[in-house]
Amino acid sequence: MKYVFGLVTALTIVISPIFAEKGAVVTTPLNYKTKTLDGKEVDLTSYKGKVVLVVNVASACGYTSQYKGMQNIYEKFNKDGFVVLGVPSNEFGGQEPGSNDEIANFCKTNYGVTFPVLEKQMVKGANASPLYKHLTSKETNPKSSGDVKWNFTKFLLGKNGEILGRFESSVDLDDASLVGAVEAALKK
Numbered sequence: 001m002k003y004v005f006g007l008v009t010a011l012t013i014v015i016s017p018i019f020a021e022k023g024a025v026v027t028t029p030l031n032y033k034t035k036t037l038d039g040k041e042v043d044l045t046s047y048k049g050k051v052v053l054v055v056n057v058a059s060a061c062g063y064t065s066q067y068k069g070m071q072n073i074y075e076k077f078n079k080d081g082f083v084v085l086g087v088p089s090n091e092f093g094g095q096e097p098g099s100n101d102e103i104a105n106f107c108k109t110n111y112g113v114t115f116p117v118l119e120k121q122m123v124k125g126a127n128a129s130p131l132y133k134h135l136t137s138k139e140t141n142p143k144s145s146g147d148v149k150w151n152f153t154k155f156l157l158g159k160n161g162e163i164l165g166r167f168e169s170s171v172d173l174d175d176a177s178l179v180g181a182v183e184a185a186l187k188k
Contacts, residue, residue: 028161029134035119037104050081051185052157056123057086058095059106063152067111069173074115080186086117123148158185
C-alpha cells in the first residue's frame with residue numbers, strides 16, 4: 001500500500017501540467033500555507049497572479065546586505081504586480097539564530113523591509129518546508145532543482161506560480177539577468 005501511495009503521488013507530481021496560459025492548471029509552490037514572522041497564517045495562493053521572488057535569508061551572513069537590494073527591487077516593481085518573499089533559515093552556518101520577533105526587528109531596523117517575510121523555515125533536505133521541497137524537487141523543478149546551497153538563493157515564480165528561474169547567492173538583486181527575468185515575467 002505504501003508503494004502504491006508513493007507511486008501515485010510521484011505520478012501526480014510528474015504528470016501535473018505546468019502551463020503558462022492564463023487560467024491553466026499549474027503545479028506551483030504557491031499551493032501551500034505557512035506563517036509570517038508575526039505568526040499570522042498566510043495562504044501562498046494569495047500571490048497567484050503576481051510575479052514572486054522567494055529568497056532564503058539570514059541576518060548574519062556575508063550576503064545579508066542583499067536585504068537592501070530585495071527592498072529596492074520590491075519597491076521598484078511592486079506596483080506592477082511583483083512581490084518578494086523573504087524566508088529566514090538557520091541551516092547555513094547558524095547565520096539566522098534569532099527568533100521570529102528578532103528577525104522582524106532586524107529587517108525593519110537595518111533595512112526598512114516592507115516586503116513579506118515568512119517564519120523561519122528549513123530550506124533543504126528531508127526536513128525542508130513544503131514550499132522549499134517544491135522549489136528544489138527534480139519532479140516539480142526539473143530545470144533548476146537541487147538543494148539550496150547557501151543563504152540568499154533566489155527562485156523567481158511567474159504569475160501562475162511556475163518556477164521561471166533560480167539565482168544563486170552571488171547574484172545581486174540589481175544583476176541584469178535577474179532584473180531582466182523579473183521584467184519579462186511581469187510582461188506576460
